Structure formats: C-alpha cells, structure tokens
Amino acid sequence: MKLLVILLLAFCAITHGCPTILSKSAWGGKAAKCSSNRLPRPVKFVIIHHTAGEFCSSQSTCSAQARIAQKHHMDNQGWCDIGYNFLVGEDGQVYEGRGWANVGVHAPPYNSISIRISFIGTFTNRAPSASALNAAQSLIRCGVSGGYISSSYIVKGHRNVGSTECPGAKLYAIIKKWSNFKA
Template structure:
C-alpha cells in the first residue's frame, strides 16, 4: 500500500496546524485543470460534496478518489473543488490556490470553492472539519491567495442547489466575512 504523506502547514496566527494533502499524494497525479486562477480571489464558496461522510484517513482517501473518478466519468476535466475537507480534519487539494475549478458556475474564476465531504442538510460536519476549513481560509488570506476583504458564500446563494445543506449554511452564516447578498 502506498504511504500517504501529508504536507503540514503551520499557520502563523494562533499556531494552529493545518494538514493539506496535495492531489499528487491522494490521487497519485497532477490536477488536469490548466486555467490559472488569479490570486488573491475575493470570494470563498462553501459547498458539500453530497457524498458519504468520512472520518478516517482511509475512508476520506477512498471518498475523494471516488468523487474524482465519478466527476471525470460524467465529463468534468477533474475534481471541481479547490479543496475538500474531511471529517478527519484534513484538507484534500483539488484545483488548489492556482487553478480555476468547476465548483460554482459563473464564479469559478473569482473564487475558492471549499467542499465539505458529505451531505450536511440535517447535521454539521465534524468540529475538526469546521476548524480545518476556517484555518484553510485564514491560511489563504495570510498567503495572499484570498483577499483580506473577501466575501464568504454558501453555494446555494450563487446557484440553484441545496448545497452546502441547511445545517452547514446556517453554520457559515455566523462565520467572518459571510455575505448575505
């Protein structure tokens, strides 16, 4: 079995630890998306993957690979999200900071799309996942990938969808930078 190596990013503010697993590690290949994403972006879009939840490294790895395989089978170039966050508190790179994803039609070239792994209509992601997403956004701001005055949206605010689910939408409405409109 291939050893999965995580890149650990230490955040300067608060000394938090954020595990970001590069796509080359979890998928074994580079992202197929080639269009450059101009940084910093002014928007962050929170979504859910509408898949099964995952809480262990093994299950999250299997889930993100299943999502990648499925979306490519139905015609996407590659994983649509910039990043995916597992219930294990780890972040899985998709299109990342520097490539345009396919997460929110009309906003892909203006936003980072963060997909929580699972379906969050009636329940919230794990506390570890919520913390990891917030640390990811903070890291993005600190490293000029996300503008300091960014706006945070739930996917449903920009597209006709239930994503990120009722429970997760209500949660992010209390996060810094959430934009009503």
C-alpha cells in the first residue's frame, strides 16, 4: 500500500498533474508526412480553435472527429499533418495532434510562437462541456509546468489572429473571461 502511494506520487510529479493525452495512434491518426519544425520552448501564446464539425462525448466518437479533422487538413488544406497541437473532446480527454514539440499551422506570424488547442465540435450556439473546458485548462497548466508554455502566456481565439469566426461565439465568450486572455 505504502509503495503504491509512493509510486503514485512519483507518477504525478513526472506528469506535472497533466491530463491524460491520447496519442495519435490511440485515436487512429495517421503519421505526419513531414517532420515539422520544432517549437521553441516556452511559447508565449495559446490559440484556441474549434473544429467546426460534429460534437462528441465519448472516446470513440471524439477519435472519429479527430480523424476527420486530420483528413481535412491533409487532403483539403494540403498540410502534412493535422494542424492543431492538441484537440479536446467533450468526453474530457485530450487528443494529441502535433504535440508540444512541433510547430502547428495557423496564420503567420503565430505558427512558431504558439500552441494551438482545438475543441472538437461547433461552438457558435452552444458552449463546450465543463469537462472539455477543464481538460483544456489542465492541458495549459501542464504545458506551463512542463516548460512548453511561458508562465506569462497569453490566450487568444483564432479570430484574434485571422479572419474567421473560429472558435465560435459561445466558446469565444468563455475564453475572453480567462485571466490570461488578451485580444
């Protein structure tokens, strides 16, 4: 019992209290067709998106939506991988895209100075579930404690850096209230 507690504490210390992050292979994602540039550490900006697709609330449906987003980015946008660094599902889980280390795709000049997190679904008329919002904030805290995101980071919506309605009016209204938000 004592050993179990020690192991558990050690595990928590290693993971910096990070949420569970499902690897690309766990959600059935394709391997990148290129090696993208490495993100410098720590990045100053966190950019919030929505996938503008279907909602999901289980690992199987969120995995399917992540695969659809990747297919769209690779086949229609012509990118060599899913553009997002991470996706967040309304099942409360985080799905790995390009991860902490690789540069994602947005509007320049933010590509190489930000982590891109996308909520799976369309949040124009509906807010994401509390579990999705908690997962995103936990992921950001994890990034700060892991040295990937600056402790003085700034959160922006995709619409603040490009001409798009992304991440949807309802989700945008929520992130605007986050303490690190700056339009």
